[in-house]
Amino acid sequence: MTDPSGVDLSGGLSCPVPISEYKQVLLAHGGGGRLSQRLIDEIFVSRFRNEHLSPLHDGALLPPADGRLAFSTDSFVVNPLFFPGGDIGSLAVNGTVNDVSMCGAKPLYLSTAFIIEEGLPIDVLWKIVLSMEQAAKCAGVEIVTGDTKVVDKGKADRVFINTSGIGVIPAGVDINPRRARAGDKIIVSGTIGDHGMAVMSVREGLEFESSLESDCAPLNGLVEVMLAATQEIHVLRDPTRGGVASALNEIARSAEIGMILREEEIPVAEGVHSACELLGFDPLYVANEGKLLAILPSADADAVLNAMRNHPLGQRAAIIGEVTEKDAGKVLMRSRIGGTRIVDMLSGEQLPRIC
């Protein structure tokens, strides 16, 4: 299994700051002394600079927040580090932006903590940091505090990134998986399975006629237009690991309601469909990194769907099913040919290190 990050780097992007003279990250870059300080200043602070980022503090000092807070954390261990449509850096930013957004909150601040394996090329780290900078700008969030640890060679896999995020929940918004009610519509914001199959295709060295690309994207803007259409959204969820099937099953169990999906309404890109068939995956279980599920009253569904379709990240949004009173805790699916089957939770591991 080779890491295609090397290929990407041959594009000529090399780290321009003086510390790149070291070529690789050394244990000493994590030791808390002068080299640590240089790594932090030249690579992280130089790119993430903002009014709240204070590398001299043990943490960031932030202004008072007006409203309830949402707080989320995620570690990213994706393999390979770079894949079509994204990389571990953009994934780390968007992943936490999305988790905070799924609380109905406007994400404001991120922390980022790197665990680096000794020997990681500084050019690779630089490329990841540029990607994070870009993703943070795009999502409108600030990276305000961080941490760097270096572990000995063979004790990690190049680089792992944790991001945590803080957001503020607008007054009147009450997103909670337990609020799903019989009669509610279930909306997905676009095609499913793109991220998982994009990573998989690179990892397995597969080539498909239609190229596969991760959907990695920040969903806070989409949530904003949805909440502008109605604050009566009951549930939001981004179906990452375990895919749409696992996410809906979790909600069905916690709200003690049933769900019925209509297979023909679930958008799947042609390339993802082919790749899934070839590799024996069900797109319902494949990870997404730029899609959301929304559950909301039937009366509001069209307005929200309309708002979503006018947003770049919701153009292929669709109502894929509804919440039912019967079959509590279960997700059913009516197939194209009329049969009904249970869509169960993923029981084991389908695609390790997808995020």
Next chain:
Amino acid sequence: MTDPSGVDLSGGLSCPVPISEYKQVLLAHGGGGRLSQRLIDEIFVSRFRNEHLSPLHDGALLPPADGRLAFSTDSFVVNPLFFPGGDIGSLAVNGTVNDVSMCGAKPLYLSTAFIIEEGLPIDVLWKIVLSMEQAAKCAGVEIVTGDTKVVDKGKADRVFINTSGIGVIPAGVDINPRRARAGDKIIVSGTIGDHGMAVMSVREGLEFESSLESDCAPLNGLVEVMLAATQEIHVLRDPTRGGVASALNEIARSAEIGMILREEEIPVAEGVHSACELLGFDPLYVANEGKLLAILPSADADAVLNAMRNHPLGQRAAIIGEVTEKDAGKVLMRSRIGGTRIVDMLSGEQLPRIC
């Protein structure tokens, strides 16, 4: 280099929840499906339970905070996982509690994200989680959200833990390294170098006459009594990686002031002193995990010192030096025999994976 965690576990502490039937963490425990859910519910949620921890959400929903926020993150990769006076779990909780406290804030909420190497004994994970539960209770903070990733065997070193923390800064408090002023006193809250030498002694299999123990502890209570004595504290810093020397150098540079320390005033435990002599370490550069440095006006020093000495974690607090106008950016030390030397920043790596 053997991990003494096995020795500790022979004490008979085994995980009582049903998922321990698996004995070891599998890749599937991180897959986002049913096994992930069980690991989270049975191990993490069962121990960290509190009103804000909602495993069904992508993040935690928290009440509005009254004041400026402090936000900090740290990943912990300490080796070995268990050491005298603490373990990676208590370290992960106290480390972030302390970073938030060093902003002058009262820490309230923590996130925790685990990166687990496939094959980690579930009993080890359980023991770490119990330690985190205990440390969070002791510090008065809630673990409100989390994440678990599992990577394939050989791609991490048993377990890495990230914690991020949110705190609220009381009105009137303004802690900032740039506020150090000529004439300010420099206080350390107790003996230095205990954590680093405790970890080192286990790692190297050394035995000393006086046993070495990490000082791993939450400093928020100590900060509270200090701020009750005066809000006029200019700088707080916990001297972790790189030790007291690196922390003071960073402050001296950012505030563009000098410092003069008096060697005989710096408290060092007998065992740490011996171990440092034997191994060739300078305690000024050895990590602490339950000590703080404070820089504050001379007029307030006695009141603060008094308050500290009445707190269990500040009994050996001492004024170790003062801020000077000359020698800006430098830390000097007057030795026991009267000479003066420059205490420079650590340039490379002294003790890898100390936290």
